[in-house]
Amino acid sequence: xxxxxxxxxxxxxxxxxxxxxxxxxxxxxxxxxxxxxxxxxxxxxxxxxxxxxxxxxxxxxxxxxxxxxxxxxxxxxxxxxxxxxxxxxxxxxxxxxxxxxxxxxxxxxxxxxxxxxxxxxxxxxxxxxxxxxxxxxxxxxxxxxxxxxxxxxxxxxxxxxxxxxxxxxxxxxxxxxxxxxxxxxxxxxxxxxxxxxxxxxxxxxxxxxxxxxxxxxxxxxxxxxxxxxxxxxxxxxxxxxxxxxxxxxxxxxxxxxxxxxxxxxxxxxxxxxxxxxxxxxxxxxxxxxxxxxxxxxxxxxxxxxxxxxxxxxxxxxxxxxxxxxxxxxxxxxxxxxxxxxxxxxxxxxxxxxxxxxxxxxxxxxxxxxxxxxxxxxxxxxxxxxxxxxxxxxxxxxxxxxx
Amino acid sequence: xxxxxxxxxxxxxxxxxxxxxxxxxxxxxxxxxxxxxxxxxxxxxxxxxxxxxxxxxxxxxxxxxxxxxxxxxxxxxxxxxxxxxxxxxxxxxxxxxxxxxxxxxxxxxxxxxxxxxxxxxxxxxxxxxxxxxxxxxxxxxxxxxxxxxxxxxxxxxxxxxxxxxxxxxxxxxxxxxx
Numbered sequence: 001x002x003x004x005x006x007x008x009x010x011x012x013x014x015x016x017x018x019x020x021x022x023x024x025x026x027x028x029x030x031x032x033x034x035x036x037x038x039x040x041x042x043x044x045x046x047x048x049x050x051x052x053x054x055x056x057x058x059x060x061x062x063x064x065x066x067x068x069x070x071x072x073x074x075x076x077x078x079x080x081x082x083x084x085x086x087x088x089x090x091x092x093x094x095x096x097x098x099x100x101x102x103x104x105x106x107x108x109x110x111x112x113x114x115x116x117x118x119x120x121x122x123x124x125x126x127x128x129x130x131x132x133x134x135x136x137x138x139x140x141x142x143x144x145x146x147x148x149x150x151x152x153x154x155x156x157x158x159x160x161x162x163x164x165x166x167x168x169x170x171x172x173x174x175x176x177x178x179x180x181x182x183x184x185x186x187x188x189x190x191x192x193x194x195x196x197x198x199x200x201x202x203x204x205x206x207x208x209x210x211x212x213x214x215x216x217x218x219x220x221x222x223x224x225x226x227x228x229x230x231x232x233x234x235x236x237x238x239x240x241x242x243x244x245x246x247x248x249x250x251x252x253x254x255x256x257x258x259x260x261x262x263x264x265x266x267x268x269x270x271x272x273x274x275x276x277x278x279x280x281x282x283x284x285x286x287x288x289x290x291x292x293x294x295x296x297x298x299x300x301x302x303x304x305x306x307x308x309x310x311x312x313x314x315x316x317x318x319x320x321x322x323x324x325x326x327x328x329x330x331x332x333x334x335x336x337x338x339x340x341x342x343x344x345x346x347x348x349x350x351x352x353x354x355x356x357x358x359x360x361x362x363x364x365x366x367x368x369x370x371x372x373x374x375x376x377x378x379x380x381x382x383x384x385x386x387x388x389x390x391x392x393x394x395x396x397x398x399x400x401x402x
Numbered sequence: 403x404x405x406x407x408x409x410x411x412x413x414x415x416x417x418x419x420x421x422x423x424x425x426x427x428x429x430x431x432x433x434x435x436x437x438x439x440x441x442x443x444x445x446x447x448x449x450x451x452x453x454x455x456x457x458x459x460x461x462x463x464x465x466x467x468x469x470x471x472x473x474x475x476x477x478x479x480x481x482x483x484x485x486x487x488x489x490x491x492x493x494x495x496x497x498x499x500x501x502x503x504x505x506x507x508x509x510x511x512x513x514x515x516x517x518x519x520x521x522x523x524x525x526x527x528x529x530x531x532x533x534x535x536x537x538x539x540x541x542x543x544x545x546x547x548x549x550x551x552x553x554x555x556x557x558x559x560x561x562x563x564x565x566x567x568x569x570x571x572x573x574x575x576x577x578x579x580x
Contacts, residue, residue: 380407380459387455389448399437 002340003042003310004103007080010071011044012037012060013370019360024336026354027344027372028395029362034370035344038362039202039312042342045081046197057116070367073112076119080107095131099138099159102126108144120144129159199309205298205316211287213269222306226298230270230286233297234262236305249300253327254293259283272297291319299328303335310340317347325349333358352392359391363401371402407461408433411449413442413468416547417500421466423551424507428579433462446484453487462492464573469497474565494572497525497565501532504550506566507559516540516549524563556580 007018013034029035040060047056060066067077082105089100108121121144129136138155205226218228220235236242237260250257259275261283273283274293286294299316317325329350332341343350351359362372375381375391384394394400408429410421418438429436441449456463465488471477474495482488496503502524513520517537521527533543540546560567574580 380455380461383458384452384455387451387458389451389455393448397437397439399439 002084003081004084005080005082006041007078007107008041009078009109010068010075011077011079012040012066012068013364013368014038014041015068015070015367015369017041017370017372019372021340021342022358023340024333024354024358025342025360026332026350026358027342027360027362028346028351028400029344030346030398030401033362033364033401034372035346035362036314037370038372039314039342039344041079042197042200042310042312043202045079046200049197053110053118054116057110063110063112063116067112068369070369076109076112078107078109080105082106097129097131097159099127099129099155102128102137118144121149127155129156131158197310200312201302201306201308201310202312202314203298203302203316204314205295205302211289211294213265213267213271213286216264216268216270221308222298222301226302229294229298229301230262230272232301232305233260233272234270236301237262242305245304246300249304249331250297253296253300253324253331257293260297292321292324295319296324296328300331303331303341308339310342312342312344314344315346316343317345317350322349326353329353346395348392348396351395352390356385356391361400361402365402373402375400404460405435406433407456407459408436409456409461409463410436410438411441411463411465412438413466413500414440416504417466417496419544419547419551420500420503424503424554424556428574432577432579449485450487453485457487465493466496466500467493468499469495469565494569495565497563498527499529499532501529502527502563503559503566504547504554505532505535506561506563507554507556508550509553509555509558512550512553522562525565 002023003021005018005020008014009016011017014037017038027035027038044056044060044066047059051059057063057066063077067075071077082103084103085101089098091098103126105124105126106122109119111117111119122141124139124141127138127140129138136156136159138159139153141152141154142149143152144150201222201224203222203224203226214228214230216231218231220232222228222232233246236246247257247259250260256276256278257274258277258280261273261275263271263273265271272286272289272294274286274289275283295316295318299313302311302313317328320328325347326349330353332343333355335341345351356376357374359375360372361375362370365371381391381394381400384399385391391400410425412418412421418440421438426436426438439452441452444452453463465481467477467481469477471480474497477495478490478493481493482490505520505527506524508518508520510520512518516539518535536543536546540549556570560570570580
């Protein structure tokens, strides 16, 4: 799962948004510019796929709070998500011709009433059809017309026989997965189940929570607020290979850390403690550790040990010293080769240490609508950079806003 | 038509607040973008690079500076001697400090209401004198300044402060803005 672009109309502070995302996207902007609303787009899509449309709308506070306040009464809330899902490649053995999933474009709108009903919906899957050096594009689509979802297939003639080949069995129809059709046939429900957003995790690592001793029962994966940090860390430290990697990563950021351990207390709770190089005899319990140490521990786990493929971090640098930000930035970049990462921040150090192509600027226009742009698209920013004015300087001066 | 930009160079937070409330709204019709740059804590090399950038993008700027010496001409010369990129026409010396401009625009009615003793002219009012004028009903200087800006009277301010009058005539009235 990899989101390539997001187009949204009339959702919260966004009147019209159309933005491309890379492996790492750092969204920077002042307070109340719409950073959290951007995260809410992803959370909303995840909630639709997990709980259905009506629940997802309700979790936003209803259409009243979900819909942009400048939108007209008749305007629909619209989403268009382009993503890679990594589907199978079909190989036609006699000819060696292949068909592989390239990208999926899913668009839908929500009708402007209180019934939370889908207005329009369309899923297009694009396939790369290869015959030796020759590469062509094939498409399958599912479009909502009235209450029906109508499939359509458009493949280059040369590849059509592969698609129609009965010998390919269940692979002959890779185009629309069974589960989508099944769900649709049940109640004409939103087909967003086609997008697997269960892989999305929106981290808000509040260090105060992790400082307490924690219950021994909890999820194996790190919770979005890091509240089960001790459980997750316990599993890492018990695995020799993971332990070595984790200690190396911690020491890269915090060279004074010698060892971490998780202790089980008599009330069956878990407590994180840490030994520093300054005193080899003492393990400091988590409530004596700095907020930054705890935040870095949680951040490293989420970046390097969690299997999710799409991570969002909201203000992850709150408790981190500015001098460490360049290293954290380096780690975000490294981790983004394995998973797609989106970071929201107003930390100027992060702006300074992020590659220009990974930065997204968010601000509000005169109507109060959030706008996202790239610094590489702005002529004035290019001139400032040529004259050795850093992006962080421009950000601190409030000059990156549109 | 090119995208037009104006950069207002100011020394600190009090200047910035004044510009945001009094100056920027009056330039919004004239320019596509009006931005403020706080320069007091920036190195001269940084300021020079920034000024060069503005010239490159064919933007306009006004460089506001406090009247630190006995004569504002000396202030201007000092600035030009240290900032090679600075255009003398775009430097505006605020006499005496931005607090003088705040006080200049206080309407008599508001002064009476909150108990501020207004001097007839504010050209010599310093930061310290301004602070001493703040009525006891305001225990926050920022609160008082915000309240002053809500009631700010540009015509009164021109009458009470020479440098503000110069600013209005040169940058607003001459362009038909005011």
